[in-house]
Amino acid sequence: MPLRYGAAVPAITPDGVHVATYDLGGHGPPLLLAHATGFHGRVLGPLATELAGHFHCWAFDERGHGDTPARSDGDFDWRGFAADALAVVDTVGLQRPFAFGHSCGGAALLLAEQARPGTFAGLFLYEPVLFPPRPDGSATPGSGTPLAAGARRRRDVFPSHEDAFANYASKPPFSRLDPAALRAYVDHGFVRADDGVRLKCRPENEARTYEAAATHTAFDHLSEVSCPVTIACGEHADTFDEALIVQQAARLPHGRTMVLPGLSHFGPMENPGMVARAVADALAAG
Numbered sequence: 205m206p207l208r209y210g211a212a213v214p215a216i217t218p219d220g221v222h223v224a225t226y227d228l229g230g231h232g233p234p235l236l237l238a239h240a241t242g243f244h245g246r247v248l249g250p251l252a253t254e255l256a257g258h259f260h261c262w263a264f265d266e267r268g269h270g271d272t273p274a275r276s277d278g279d280f281d282w283r284g285f286a287a288d289a290l291a292v293v294d295t296v297g298l299q300r301p302f303a304f305g306h307s308c309g310g311a312a313l314l315l316a317e318q319a320r321p322g323t324f325a326g327l328f329l330y331e332p333v334l335f336p337p338r339p340d341g342s343a344t345p346g347s348g349t350p351l352a353a354g355a356r357r358r359r360d361v362f363p364s365h366e367d368a369f370a371n372y373a374s375k376p377p378f379s380r381l382d383p384a385a386l387r388a389y390v391d392h393g394f395v396r397a398d399d400g401v402r403l404k405c406r407p408e409n410e411a412r413t414y415e416a417a418a419t420h421t422a423f424d425h426l427s428e429v430s431c432p433v434t435i436a437c438g439e440h441a442d443t444f445d446e447a448l449i450v451q452q453a454a455r456l457p458h459g460r461t462m463v464l465p466g467l468s469h470f471g472p473m474e475n476p477g478m479v480a481r482a483v484a485d486a487l488a489a490g
Contacts, residue, residue, distance in 0.1 A: 213225070213295060214295075215264070215288070215291035215292045215294070215295035215296070216291060216295070217267075217284070217287045217288060217290075217291040218287060218291075219275065219284070219287065221267050221272065221273065221275060221284070221287070221288065221291075222272065222273065223264050223265065223266075223267070223272050223288045223291050223292055224245070224264060224265040224270055224271035224272045225245075225262065225263075225264045225292050225295065225296065226245050226246055226262065226263045226264065227262060228248075228249055228252035228253075228261040228262060228263055229252065229256060229260065229261065230252060230255060230256035230257070230258070230259050230260045230261050231256065231257065231258075231259075231260060232257070232258050232259045232260055233259055233260070233301070233302060233325070234259065234260050234261075234262060234296075234298045234299070234301035234302070235255065235258075235259035235260065235261050235262070235301060235302045235303065235304060235483075235487075236261075236262050236263070236264075236289065236292065236293065236298065236301050236302070236303040236304070236313075236324075237251065237252065237261055237262065237263040237303070237304050237305075237309075238263075238264070238266070238285075238289060238303065238304070238305040238306065238308075238309025238310070238312050238313050239263070239265075239266065239269070239306055239308075239309050240306045240307035240308050240309055240470075241269075241307060241308040241333075241410060241413045241414060241417075242269070242355070242405055242410045242413075243269065243270075243389060243393070243405070243473075244265045244269050244270030244271070244389070244392055244393055244404065244405070245263030245264045245265045245266075245270060246263060246265075246270070246388050246392040247385055247388045247389045247392070247393070247473060248261075248263050248304075248306070248385075248472065248473075249263075249384070249385075249388050250382055250384040250385045250388065250473075250476040251304075251385075251472050251473075251476040251479060251480055251483075253384075253476070254476050254477050254479075254480030254481075255480045255483060255484060258484045258487075258488075259302065259484075259487075262292065262296060262298070262301075264288060264289070264292045266285045266288050266308070266309070266312065267280075267284050267285065267288055268280060268405065268406075268409035268410075268412075268413065269404070269405045269409070270392065270393065270404055270405065271404065272288070274409050278412060280409070280412040280413050280415070280416040281416055281419065281420070282308070282311060282312060282315060282413075282416055282417065282419070282420040282422075283315055283319070283420065285308065285309075285311075285312035285315070286312050286313075286315035286316040286318075286319055287316075287319075288312070289303075289312055289313060289316040290316050290319065290320060290323065293316075293323060300322075300323075300324065300325045301323075301324060301325065302324065302325050302326050302327070302328075302487050303324050303326075303327050303328075304327075304328045304329075304330070304472075304483055305327065305328075305329050305330070305332060306329075306330045306331070306472050307330070307331055307332065307333055307444075307469065308333055308413065308417070309332075310327075310329035310330060310331065310332025310333065310334075310435075311332050311333045311334050311417075311420060311422050313327055313329065313332075314327070314329070314332065314334065314422040314426070314429060314433075315420060315422050317429050317431065318422065318425045318428055318429060321428065321429075321430065322430075322431075324431050325431060326431050326432045326433070326434075326486075326487050326490065327429075327431060327432070327433045327434070328433075328434045328436065328482070328483045328486050328487060329433065329434070329435050329436070330436050330437070330471060330472055330479065331436070331437050331438070331441060331444035331449070331469055331471075332422075332435065332444075332452070333417050333444075334420070334422045334423040334426075334452060335418075335423060335448070336423055336451060337423070337424070351411075351414040352411040352412075352414040352415045353411070355407050355408075355410035355411040355414060356407050356408065356411045357407070358403070358407045358410065359371075360402055360403040360406065360407055361397070361399055361400050361401070361402050361403075362394070362400050362401055363400040363401075364400060364401060365390055365391060365394055365401055367400075368390050368394055368401060369386065369387065369390045372386060372389075372390065373386060377468065377469075377470055380468065380470065380474050381470060381473045381474055382473060382474060382475065382476055384476075385472075385473035385474075385476060386473075389473075393405065423452070423455070426452065426455035426456050426459075427455055427456070427457065429456055429457070430457055430458070431458065432458040432459075432460075432487075432489075432490055433453070433456050433458060433459045433460075434459075434460050434461070434462055434482075434486040434487075435449040435452050435453050435459060435460070435461050435462070436449070436461070436462040436463070436464055436471075436479075436482060436486075437449050437461075437462075437463055437464070438463070438464055438466070438467030438468050438469060438471040439463055439464065439465045439466055439467060440466070440467065440468045441468065441469060442468075442469065443469075444469060446461070446463050449461045460486075462482060462486065464478060464479065464482060466478075467479075
């Protein structure tokens with residue numbers, strides 16, 4: 205069965221983006237979930253289910269993803285993703301929520317906390333996209349042309365949702381996802397079209413998100429983030445490995461790191477139960 209979620213009133217950002225927001229349920233203090241590039245908020249539904257005994261979870265679709273439209277001018281400055289997160293906090297009325305961010309979502313939450321200090325009670329970030337500047341000014345790994353080029357080549361139309369699910373389930377990296385997470389990605393990440401079903405996050409939007417990754421300055425301002433922050437990576441991390449997250453955490457006043465066994469960059473969708481236990485433990489520890 206497809207996962208179903210309660211939808212909240214759309215949040216509206218200062219620059220006029222209507223942010224699709226979802227009440228994922230649960231009991232306890234509020235926890236805002238921010239997704240990775242190319243995905244959408246409801247793909248974190250299985251993670252929210254695992255966290256339901258600890259937190260009341262909310263998620264949202266970042267601009268250009270899921271049911272949140274991109275800006276008409278094609279601007280994908282990552283400060284816009286931070287504005288999306290802050291608009292959800294304000295619209296839902298979350299008081300000092302905790303937050304979880306995956307990849308791009310992790311950077312967005314840091315940018316949000318830097319823009320409005322004291323917004324979050326604590327952060328858990330899984331392989332956030334933030335890199336120290338290179339002395340020669342060259343592009344940081346994981347944020348340049350190869351990922352954008354790959355996104356522009358992405359197949360975005362399938363005959364049906366079931367065909368899309370079968371295609372993704374047959375090959376990595378999607379074949380490693382928990383079936384419920386993959387189901388949520390397909391059910392809520394595609395819209396019906398004349399030629400079948402089409403990705404809501406258009407390949408061009410995903411590519412522009414990658415291209416803008418090197419321009420945000422969250423790493424430069426990590427010392428300004430005063431809330432507790434746990435930065436985690438998977439044992440099989442590539443670009444976002446333990447050495448990088450240790451470097452990130454060292455710049456935080458209250459930062460620590462965690463390596464989760466057996467997981468890759470897609471860890472929150474590969475093993476929601478393991479990641480949920482890590483999130484609950486880390487945020488409870490303060």
